[in-house]
Amino acid sequence: MFIKKLEGAINMDKHHIVAGLDLGTSKVSVVIAEVSPEKKINIIGVGESSSEGMRHGVVINLEKTINSIKTAVHDAQVMAGIEIGPICVAVTGEHIxxxxxxxxxxxxxxxxxxxxxxxxxxxxxxxxxxxxxxxxxxxxxxxxxxxxxxxxxxxxxxxxxxxxxxxxxxxxxxSLALGNIKKAVERAGLVVDMMVIQSLASSYAVLDSEEMHQGVCLLDIGGGVTNIAIWYGGSLRDIGLVKLGGEAITRDIAMGLATSRTYAEKIKIEKSAAHPSYLDLEEIIEIPGTAGRGPRKINTEKLYDVVEARVEEMLDFSYRRIKRSEYAHNLASGLVVTGGCANLKGILEVGEELFELPMRVGIPTNDLSGMVEAVSSPSFSTCVGLIKYTVMDKEENNVKRIYTSQDTFMDRLKKWISDFF
Ligand SMILES: Nc1ncnc2c1ncn2[C@@H]1O[C@H](COP(=O)(O)OP(=O)(O)OP(=O)(O)O)[C@@H](O)[C@H]1O
Ligand SMILES: [Mg+2]
Incomplete structure (x- = not known):
């Protein structure tokens, strides 16, 4: 498909193009938005690819990461019909x-x-x-x-x-971990405009300002990690990370039911829940055998036992981290859970019982127009949040915009920045 050059596109009606890149453990996603002078966000392109080179926010295989970025960026660009240059990148990891x-x-x-x-x-x-x-x-x-x-x-x-x-x-x-991310993005042909921590980006996608004032905790539970952000008085007060996410649930199902990871992931999404109210525990599920063994029949109760135990443990790690915060007692608005695992049925029931606080699922669709359907899942919170964060320019210009371009991109970057501001 023909792709218009960014230089041409951004001057149209003084609309600006903003792009966000989330390098998750499970998937790499890209969102491209057109922003009006009134700061209205119109989603025009979305791309997603499976992530094989990232683990817990760190690049573990450069080439695989570059390929995942290229695929996601290509799909988003084709959908948007434009080529992007500078991009806002979400970062996470124990090093932050x-x-x-x-x-x-x-x-x-x-x-x-x-x-x-x-x-x-x-x-x-x-x-x-x-x-x-x-x-x-x-x-x-x-x-x-x-x-x-x-x-x-x-x-x-x-x-x-x-x-x-x-x-x-x-x-x-x-610097090393951030440098590797910058290298992967640049080798994929893009310029890093700024880096934003994942929990801050997701917060802007799914929390409202009243919650941020009253006190709220964001839990972004992805494939490999849980990012925690505690807000009070309208400011980010504390951040934390638990190195557990949905992949641990999949792994447990594969082990517990003696089946492949691929099938474990499928029944996790289609058949499992973390609370019995969503299940018929007597229902029989047929599990394909591994390594030439025939299929077996199991009770849904067995699947539930595995999932519930892991979800409880995962949330308990977050609970203990939050308890260590000096703002643990200032969470009048409770918790908001987002990230792919927020789709798991029953996670709210388990969370509310453990935290003894109200909890809701955060889906990043507020105040958006355009291809909203394509991002209306908790797993897109970080990517959409990057766009909102850039547009709101909440940080009083104190984001360290040091991640400027390679020489080959210099002209395009300068033009983009001068057009935007
Ligand atoms: N309907 C569903 N039910 C249960 N789990 C789900 C569902 N949909 C997605 N998931 C899980 O969500 C996880 C992926 O979430 P997400 O896309 O937010 O991860 P990520 O951003 O790539 O990873 P991370 O943030 O940990 O680096 C996977 O483990 C996936 O199995
Ligand atoms: Mg994520």
């Missing part, structure tokens, strides 16, 4: 850490009160901590301003005060 840092400045006695320049100065002061050379900053997010010991100031500009403090949540990752 968050840390709150405080900055303090003296304002002195001035009539006009605190200025934008003061806010910038105090943020810089909070960011001025030593980062080990093998790590780099991914995000610097404002959590709080404090004016003369008065905390929870949302916007200090114009207020009178002698002393201004800022708490900045600094999120860093291993």
């Amino acid at each position: 850490k968050g840390m709150a840092s405080k900055g303090v400045i003296s304002i002195g006695s001035r009539n006009e009160g605190i200025t934008n320049a003061d806010v910038e100065r105090v943020r810089e002061s909070a960011k001025g901590i030593a980062i080990p050379t093998e790590r780099e900053i991914i995000h610097t997010l404002t959590q709080d301003f404090i004016v003369d010991n008065q905390p929870n100031i949302v916007d200090p500009v114009g207020l009178m005060g002698m002393r201004l403090e800022a708490i900045i949540y600094i999120i860093t990752g291993s």
